[in-house]
Amino acid sequence: MHHTTATLLVSCRDRTGLVAALSDFVFRHGGNIIDADQHAESGADNGQFFMRLRFDIGGFTLDRAGIAASLGALARKFELNHQISYSDKRQRVVIFVSKTPHCLYDLLLRQQLGELGGDIIAVVSNHRELQTVAGHFGLPFHYIPVGAAGKDEAEQQQLDLLASLDADLVVLARYMQVLSPRFLEQWHSRVINIHHSFLPAFVGAKPYHQAKERGVKIIGATAHYVTPQLDQGPIIEQDVIRVSHRDEVEDLVRKGRDLERQVLSRAVHAHLDRRVLISGTRTIVFT
Amino acid sequence: MHHTTATLLVSCRDRTGLVAALSDFVFRHGGNIIDADQHAESGADNGQFFMRLRFDIGGFTLDRAGIAASLGALARKFELNHQISYSDKRQRVVIFVSKTPHCLYDLLLRQQLGELGGDIIAVVSNHRELQTVAGHFGLPFHYIPVGAAGKDEAEQQQLDLLASLDADLVVLARYMQVLSPRFLEQWHSRVINIHHSFLPAFVGAKPYHQAKERGVKIIGATAHYVTPQLDQGPIIEQDVIRVSHRDEVEDLVRKGRDLERQVLSRAVHAHLDRRVLISGTRTIVFT
Amino acid sequence: MHHTTATLLVSCRDRTGLVAALSDFVFRHGGNIIDADQHAESGADNGQFFMRLRFDIGGFTLDRAGIAASLGALARKFELNHQISYSDKRQRVVIFVSKTPHCLYDLLLRQQLGELGGDIIAVVSNHRELQTVAGHFGLPFHYIPVGAAGKDEAEQQQLDLLASLDADLVVLARYMQVLSPRFLEQWHSRVINIHHSFLPAFVGAKPYHQAKERGVKIIGATAHYVTPQLDQGPIIEQDVIRVSHRDEVEDLVRKGRDLERQVLSRAVHAHLDRRVLISGTRTIVFT
């Protein structure tokens, strides 16, 4: 009933004929476009062009190698950055956690409900607390402590594990360790974190204490790709909630938890649906 | 600097090749697509296809008659409903009001700030109270009372006025008269109203009293195209605000006013940007 | 560190001296008021007065029988409806579910995180699907099918179970059976339900299909006390989320699930904190 679909993400300098060339490519080979969303930023010559094209390939006349070759030719001609993915090749997700369960439950429940466009395949932690949660949802749990041997060794174990699992995406669901530049270089644009404030306000530790101190009337949470610059990576999703003087820090923490899990899950959902395109220090999220 | 652009709205039964045919049409004649937003509803054969295509026609090789002819041919081939408009042909808007000023001020201020993609050209009212507001913003004010001669005569005057003004859109900015089916037949899909509740809840009169009585925790406002069925027309925009037991009916009215003017202005803004497509009893609003 | 506190909820016809009498009562017996929130509705003689008073009883000079007697005397004098509760007597909550897990997980996770001011003590269901969820959180699961013997017998089993568990509150966390008037008479004001729409819009079944059909731009969820009139009980909490034409019914269902669990949990949270006062067909929720 549901045919296989392909999703093409494109960014480049704006030029005439891009949409025509790409949609013609789909049409000529027997595809049917289900969703197209395209935007050209104003700004004269250096305007950027962003596109997401999802099409049915049930009766496509090219195989995937053929598609790759054809798109490669188009990419050279138009100087495109492009990325193609197929609905029958689901992304494999590994979740990193420490001791806090709310984001983990949220993601695993969504997987169980069939909401996610990818597969969570394992949970990794530097603590044992959440092992039973992974088990309850039928997922392997990998305990990788950051021990005496130090963080480098733990990271190497993580990297080896990710490689052996053939993982595509790492989600830091309240993982309380900073990843090294070496890790992030290998996993560039493929690690999503949840920060418990409305970035760029309250960068760093204890944002709810900062928020209480400053007397803000709204608190937020931010999901972003992780880069070596702490809390500076491209933002994928944000949301906020209203607070008042009646909220003690523990109430802010509780309200924050509600935000964190929703914002993180929405970001993961968008990434797995191939709706996120990174452009420099920011993202384009197609709705 | 800003070139003239054309905006094409299309709805039809989904078929392969639609996007390719339309974007190829633009490309072949020297247009550049600035924004494309397309969606095919799932639902097998009877899935609907909706598209908005905005393109630069600075160097287009067809004139507008030529565009109309070519699109006509495409429309026959693909059984399209389509509508094309040009950024240099701004829609002419007439606002109908009674005595309540908040929506009128909001729209006229936005016009002054250059926010609207059309031109408000006149204010019509069955009362004299808001004449000075129109005057302050430099707009003609037409007083058409619904007098002894009855509503039919007043409506005929309105229709004549709209014709003489070459108007494209009527906005009911808290106009407290029901328009007749005859009026709405002529102005089908071209009259926008603001209803002071979250439709379909609280249809009819005194929605804030109903909301207070029912103890709802949120109130809303709804902008919609007007059809002969009261409060049943296609919804363009809605928004809500949180209320509590501390809000007396007069507070609900005040909060409601804030919603009404924002929701109405956003609906008018979307309509004038040609981002609204009517499909049966509902709308598609491209973002 | 945290002393025992008492929470007093009062509603009555407004009269002078109420706040003074009640706060003086607390003060004279050595209590300290932590939170007081009081509101008198305008409306002349028949204005209603609502109050929530939370006070520290660490050094109170009356025991609970003494408090009950004194409050009884005040209640007679001022014709008060009143209700007192103590922080060391936590309410006992039983959750009713069918097959849908998202609201159940949400409530049980909040219990585990220590967010709730009461104790969930059991899960009751007419299906076996969610037994493992209860087990995972260490809670007894009672399977009470609505079998051939009919609904009356099942309800009697439920009532007997609630009595034997000494339960205070029933939460219908997507329980797909209508409770009988007989049940609701016994559990009047003590059954909370989640309705998957913004009441009073879309009363009844399949609200997301109704919402899609009507083309609304916002969907909602409503938590309310259950009364024999379906979907008409006093509303405790509501929230909404924005939707668009890109959302198929399954997307509305998914977005609705997010709303449902948050709205239900917030309502249960408020009830257990003794912040909800029922006044006729509506509630006062102290913030």
Place this chain on the structure above:
Amino acid sequence: MHHTTATLLVSCRDRTGLVAALSDFVFRHGGNIIDADQHAESGADNGQFFMRLRFDIGGFTLDRAGIAASLGALARKFELNHQISYSDKRQRVVIFVSKTPHCLYDLLLRQQLGELGGDIIAVVSNHRELQTVAGHFGLPFHYIPVGAAGKDEAEQQQLDLLASLDADLVVLARYMQVLSPRFLEQWHSRVINIHHSFLPAFVGAKPYHQAKERGVKIIGATAHYVTPQLDQGPIIEQDVIRVSHRDEVEDLVRKGRDLERQVLSRAVHAHLDRRVLISGTRTIVFT
């Protein structure tokens, strides 16, 4: 019909008997409490206590000098900071603007609609552009340019004008000049500004450009009391709106304008209703 009411705002270190003493004071002298909202922050000995008490003084047995004396005695006894105001002594508001009209229109329209609990009595500007707006609403307009004689002289003219007008509150409705410490010392806690970002994010100039650059998904606005530390004063109200990659800087500016006027007007509304209490670097806003 509406009696005169008094509003008492109190902050102090928490002590037992405060609510009883204050409500007893009201009751003994024949007042009736309409609204009482009180909160004691947790935090042992140094917990802060905040209260707002509004009461009907139609039949009060003390005159205002008597009330002042009695409250003075209570204040000494309990070491209270307190502030009393009367509904028949409305605050006198002067609005400072530069060239941007949207916040000014919003405030003046609310005055015309009778929404505000105080009186806007004049508009002051360093430009002439908005003179006709003041005139349209029947308000005097004072043109005080910041000319060759320098800012000091202009500020002195402003201070003299405010004194001669017997003003209580200054609202900076997009006034593009920084007030000197000397001015703010005299008008401490009585100048409200609107900052066009979600503070503490994007302090300083061009916040919408910063927001676009950073790719945030939500933008905000903040109303705050002005202190000599730029953008650091106690926050009264904040709100946010969702944005996307489709929003160019000019769209952010437009959406920001909508936020700014609402947030500023809500802050002014709260201040004039005596619902704002300043506590150090933050505010308590009673709802």
